[in-house]
Amino acid sequence: MDGISVFLNQDMSPEQEEYIRQAHRSGFTGIFSSLHIPEDDASKYKERLRTLGTLAKERSMKLMIDISTNALEKAGFSLEEVEELNTLGVTGLRMDDGISNQTIAELTHQIEIGLNASTITADDLQELQELGADFSKIEAWHNYYPRPETGLDAEWFAAKNQWLKQYFRVTAFISGDGERRGPLKRGLPTLEQHRDVHPLFASWELKNQGYCDDCYIGDPRIRACTMQQWQQFSLEKKVILAVHKVSDRCRSMILRPHQNRQDEARDVIRSADARFRAIEAILPENTVTRQVGAVTVDNQKYQRYMGEIQIAKRTLPADEKVNVAAEVCQEDLPLLNLITAGVSFELVEKKETNSLGVNK
Structure with a gap:
């Protein structure tokens, strides 16, 4: 599976809607977003997420939201009422490290859960098993790294993923080559070596050499010509x-x-x-x-x-x-x-x- 990122720091524009439609036509089947973006008027989160969820549902696209307890509450949601998020079109929650394994285990019976792939340990897995977590609803999601020189080492990444794949699907991020997310605008890759390389190659390398199942573009956009290349390769295996x-x-x-x-x-x-x-x-x-x-x-x-x-x-x-x-x-x-x-x-x-x- 391939996915794009759509952030909630501004209202959905016609250009953003067209980008989502174009991505779907090009073979992208997932959307990642985050509730961690500071926003004075928290009500805007809910409306923007509603709009994004509608667009995702119309195209049967997966919608994974990065959350923490505080960010979720600030946006007017609660982990005790996950059904509301499901209704909006949210299909999964990527959990902040501050959320307890007890809460995570309970949520796996209501919605798909993304764990932090980089920090999860064998002890975490044992505890989740003991707490009755539904492992079929859990995935492992790596972080992206906005600051240059902080992205993951490729060999460590591959070794970690070989272990993770015994239990979960593994997802990682690559940089976009169009509009990049501020304030640094240096790309949002998981691996440092992918910060400034062609997105399609980075995705191919993650899957073929990094033991990764799914790849999401961390930045808001890729170029139109890159989207065409992605479509030809993902749908027709043509470069x-x-x-x-x-x-x-x-x-x-x-x-x-x-x-x-x-x-x-x-x-x-x-x-x-x-x-x-x-x-x-x-x-x-x-x-x-x-x-x-x-x-x-x-x-x-x-x-x-x-x-x-x-x-x-x-x-x-x-x-x-x-x-x-x-x-x-x-x-x-x-x-x-x-x-x-x-x-x-x-x-x-x-x-x-x-x-x-x-x-x-």
Whole structure:
């Protein structure tokens, strides 16, 4: 499961509603929010949560709310009346460390519970079992870390999750690459190494190397182009790569869908059928060093390999038989890791956008 974050520090705008709709269309099935945001007029929490809950219910999206006893009461709710939260569309509560295991155990029979994945111990699990908690209603949720240098270590994270997965689903956060939450605006990742990397790659790495089940974007937004990439990969397992410095002579050859060969190469991604298409003679051009992300086309000096299209996964030397025809944009380079054997990918020319992700 993938999810987004929607915070309650302001009224729901039409742009925010459209973002939620777009996220749902792109394969996101969960929303995370928090009642920890300071707000003088506590009544605004309830109305904003009602609006968010309605949007979530309309799309059958999970809605997990981060709470503490004080924040919940300030917003006009109570742990003794969880049914009201259910009615609003809240499907789960991520519990603050200050809430007792006794209360948590009782709540598991009324609503889904998220425990702090980073701090839960074996003693906590034993106590919850003794208190009769319904473990089928419990998940383990990691924190996000707004301050640089405080995110979790990847090896510790993976080891912790291997233990947690014996009992629960595990959820973690990644940074967004659009609007970032203040005041620091340095991203909201669980792992420090993911603070400024492509969100789709960070999600893939959490699940494939971090033993994580679910991934939520901690920040308020991702870019429109990232949302498109997420949709293609989550729904079709197709990787969209933005490229620039495209050769006019090779434009039609490379700006199209491709598929990596099933016999995966060490050094390059190989377009499976490229050289078997009918093409004219390809003359040597721009036969320079192939940096990581270089999109190449074999020229006529490679004889029967002429027309083969590759993407360099590591720096390779210049070859008079290989033209460098484009370059994968820097921010998309991590996505090369997603293109394993048989995975489809498409090369699209990068377009300049404004801060809202709208083409100029």
